[in-house]
Amino acid sequence: MQNTFLLCFILLSIQITNIKCEFKRIDLASKRVNWTLSNNKTQISAKVPGGVYSDLQRAGIIDDILSGFNDVQTRWVAYDTWTYKANFQVSEKDVQSPVANLVFEGVDTIAFIELNDVPIGTTQNMFVRYVFDVKEHLKIGINELKVTFASPVHAAENRSAKHFTAPACVPDEYNGECHANQLRKMQASFSWDWGPAFPSVGLWKPVYIELYDTAIIRSLTTHTEQNDQLWYLKILAHLESGTRAKRVEGYITAELFVEGHQSLNVAREISIMTRHDGTVEVELNITVHSNVISVWWPNGFGDQPLYDLRVSLSTHKDGNEVSNKHIRIGFRTLELVEEDASKMLGNTTAGKGLTFYFKVNGYPMFMKGSNWIPANILPEIGYDKSTVDELLTAARDTHMAMLRVWGGGVYESDYFYERCDQLGILIWQDFLFACSMYPADPEFLDNVKVEIEQTVIRLQHHPSIAVWAGNNENEVALRGNWYNTLPEFDKYKEEYIKLYVETVKPIVETWDPSRRYLVSSPSNGVESEQEGYIAKNPYDSNYGDTHYYNYLSDNWDINIYPKTRFASEYGFQSLPSLKTMATATKNKEDYHVNSSYSKHRQHSPNGYNFITDQMNRHLKLDEHDPKHFEKFVFYSQISQAMAIKAETEFYRQSQADWYTMGALYWQLNDVWQAPSWSSIEYGGKWKMLHYFAKSFFAPVLVSPRLLLTDIVDVYAINDRLVPIIEGKITVDYFNWSSLTPFKSQDFATNVELLSVKKVTSLGLMNYNNDEIFLRFSLHMEGVSMSPHNFIFPKPLKDIKGLLQPNIKVTVSKNFYKNKLKKTFKYVVNIEVDTVVLFLWLETDALDGHFDDNGLVITQANTSVNYVTKRRITVEELEKNITYQYYIN
Structure with missing residues (x-):
């Protein structure tokens, strides 16, 4: 969280007594405050921000929660009642402060709060900031704060007894808990098909007491509008004067720091009455000429200039500053375009329905990216800056311009969105409702209202926020009868509309009127709304976004995938590497697909069967091979990478004939060491899929499509703001036994900016397709080289001529x-x-990474970079490199 009111702290620390400072914060999460955690059996020291699982693990009462079967063996923690307690010092001057508010940035979740043995309030939403007036309860000297948490499992069960809402429970394979939809808590904490159940409790964000005598600036929201050479910046300063209505008087100033070491200022005097809860907004407006700022672009399309905006509140024009707030903003235009598709595609099949694409700074952009789940199953650890930075940088480095923050997790930290602003990663932000029907009783809706308002106000100023979505998959779940809701369809539809349309939508449109609010994902967008918010077919390829999973067809075959305007979820599972797996179990008996451990970690019903089926379609693996499990892991990653490559390139190609304008695969990251859809393993190690993403998301790419007729359509993709002029596509034909192509063809091509073009079609009817493969590349002035791309006409298990290679690796x-x-x-x-397929390099004993991996090698000499955070010797690196590859 940003350090608010920096000036006051500076003045306090250097003890300037002739200037009155009217704000003070008592930080209850500082090292000077000792917290304890207790149940009716034990008491240990605790950490705030923190949570019960991390505290118990630190105290040695439970082992590593992600090891072995500990997700189930430590479940007793979630069934118990826990109390956090702290003593802190308050001075005589502190108790004289006109306003004294106890602020909890995040309480997970159902808690009863006492200060000096006096009840001061309850909490029931981990996503809400709670503010309690404690003016009458503070005392000089030692004060005691006590927060007692109810079991979230029991609380959800008790609430479900009064307000049952389908589904009752998660599938048995999840090893999870029931009724997560009853609580405003991270839904995945009760388990998911990619993660364990750890229904934690705790103070997962900062806790502090604010002391002041006028008002503070809690948040800033901004709205930018461009008109020719001018930008109009509207600023709303959200003030709090305590928890009761009062008049706020003073002087408020905004200063925007722009190019050339200049600043733009605006100020106004205020005398304004707050609402009954002590809140009020003050509007300030600044006109900015385009010659003093540069526009913000998504990753891959330009730079991400950010400008400091500082708003301060003073007692009068030349008086003491009592509060300030600092944010960084970007100037860009963004709209989600849903218009008649025939305007772009003509009166064809593709021209029916509506477009669905993001236009940024006037340009229609294909959104490449992935889906983000929490960085850790324990929310306080998921906010770790180094982990967030590592994952977001990995997204940036693979040409991603958008991440979808999925609706079963948490609203991410301020740091997360600040880094997205800096890296140019647009955010599709789900509100936190996923894969369930949800209650719509007054208590639940009131709870949600506060959550949505606080969330939108906190995040709205970030240029990275692109779109809000009401929920994940709940429209399609209701229409598709996922949870046997058909007998009560009208009831659930009414509750759905009451929650997402009548409650959430107006709040979003009040505080962020310029951004699109989608009621669900997937949905048909405008069409769903016109059909009463539950479309007859929410997967209609002519509208909106889709989620697509198909484990029964051949996922390497580009022809199986359906058209869509925007693919916001699609994926396929693989296993984590043995190196990552070893952090969860070192028991060699577990290293088998049919082991109890492996079955316990696979939460997707029939998951291993689907992985095996896909592998067996293309790869040959002997079940009696002594290295069967090691190869199973490796082959699962090959299969996942090739499947997502095929589907992603299909969507990118379809920009040409269907105007598909987005591909966000499921999922970027992991919360534990288990089979999942991720491209980055828990701990940060890249799977083969993530290395492949570097190529299949490349800004310039030759992308072939092998049709069922043995015709290869060749597409040139240009995701840049400049056209490809006089480009040359080279197609090399290889036999599997040789590094020298037996045939090469060149094709000239020109491709408009931000577009895709089918350049040519090639016939393979005159070849023995089990003996050959094709390599594609594009060269042009100004492009160093597009990645190589390949077509394998036959399944690799059936190819002829692939030889055992001799490989020499040196540094x-x-x-x-x-x-x-x-x-x-x-x-x-x-x-x-000779040709080498999917050469995979490892350095298990070293902490570093290769910048390319899973290589299809078609030349005698290749080089890749290895990056590490500490200096090592060449000999040490050379000795530690191991490798594997595919061969029949």
Whole structure:
């Protein structure tokens, strides 16, 4: 959280007594405040921000929660009642403060709060900031704060008895808990098909007491509008004067720091009455000429300039500053365009329905990216800055321009959205309702209203926020009768509309009128709304966004995928690497698909069967091989990477004939060491899929499509703001036994900016398709090289001529130090004598990573970079590199 009121703290710390400072914060999460955690059996020291599982693990009462079967063996924690307690010092001056508010940034979830043995309030939403007036309850000297948490499992069960809402429970394979939809708590904490159940409790965000005598600036929201060369910036300062109505008088100033070391200022005197809860907004407006700012662009399309905006509140024009708030904003236009598709595609099949695409700064952009789940199953750890930074940087480095923050997790930290602003990663932000029907009783709706209002106000100013969505998959779940709701369809539809349309929608449109609010994902967008918010077919390919999963067809076959305007979810599972798995179990008996451990970790019903089926369609694996499990893991990652590559390239190609304008695969990250859809394993190790994303999301790409007729359509994709002029596509034909192409063809091409073009079609009817493969590349002035792309006409298990390779891996003697990133880069050289499929390099004993991996090698010499945070010797790196590859 940003350090508010910095000036006051500076004045206090250097003890300038002739200037009155009218704000003070008593930080109850500081190291000077000792917290304890207790149940009726034990008491231990605790950490705030924190949670019960992390505290018990730190105290040695429970083992590593992600090890073995500990998700189930530590479940007793979630069934108990826990109390957090702290003593803190209050001075005589503190108790004289006109306003004294106890602020909880995040309480997970059902809690009863006492200060000096006096009840002061309850909480029932982990996503809400709670403010309690404690003016009458503070005393000079030692004060005691006590927060007692009810079991979330029992609380959900008790609430369900009064307000049952389908479904009752998650599938048995999840090893989870029931009725998560009854609580405003991270839904995935009760388990998901990719994660364990850890229904934690705790103070997962900062806790403090605010002391002041006028008002504070809690938040800033901004709205920018462009008109020719001018930008109009509207600022709303959200003030709080305590928890009761009062008049706020003073002087409020906004200062925007722009290019050329300049600043733009606006100020106004205020005398304004707050609402009954002590809140009020003050509007300020600044006109900004375009010659003093630069526009903000998504990753891959330009830079991300951000400008400091500081708003301060003073007692009068030249008086003491009593509060300030600082944010960074970007200037950009963004709209979600849903208009008659025939305007773009003509009166064809593709021209029916509506478009669905994001236009940024006037340009229609294909959104490449993934879906974000919490960075940790324990929410307080999921806010860890280094983990967030590592994952977002990995998204940036693979050309992603959008992440969808999925509706079963948490609203992410301020740091998360600040980094997205800096990296150019647009955010599709779900509200936190997922894969369930939800209650619509007054208590629940009142709870939600506060959550949505606080969330929108907190996040609205970020240029990275692109769109709000009401829920994940609840429209399609109701229409598709996922939870046997058909007998009560009208009831559930009424509750659905009451929650997402009548409650959430007006709040979003009040505080962020310029951004689109989608009621659900997937949905048909405007069409769903016109059909009463529950479309007859929410998966209609002519509208909106879709989620698509198909484990029964051949996922490597690009022809199986359905058309869509925007693919906001699609994916396929793989296993984590043995290195990652070893952090959860070192028991060798567990390293088998049919082991109790492996079954326990696979939460997707029939998940291993689907993985095996996909692998067996293309790869040959002997179940009696002594390295069967090691190869099963490796082959699962090959299969996942190839499947997502095929589907992603299908969507990118379909920009040409269907105007598909987005591909966000499921999912970016993991919360534990288990089979999942992720491209990055728990702990940060990239799967083969993430390396493949670097290529299939490349801004310039030659993308072939092998049709069922043995015709190869060749597409040129140009995701840049400049056209491809006089480009040359080269197609090389190889036999599997040789590094020298037996045939090459060149095709000239020109491609407009931000577009896709089918350049040519090739016939393979005159070849023995089990003996050949094709390599594609594009060259043009100004593009260093598009990634190589390949077509394998036959399943790899059936190919002829692939030889056992001789591979030599060496490390160049020179290394490169990046002082800015504090990393060291080494060049790894690979020499081969034949084609090598999916060469996978590892350094299990070292903490570093390759910048490319899972290589299809078609030349004698290849080099990749290895990056590490500490300097190592060339000999040490060379000794530690191991590799594997695919061969029949």
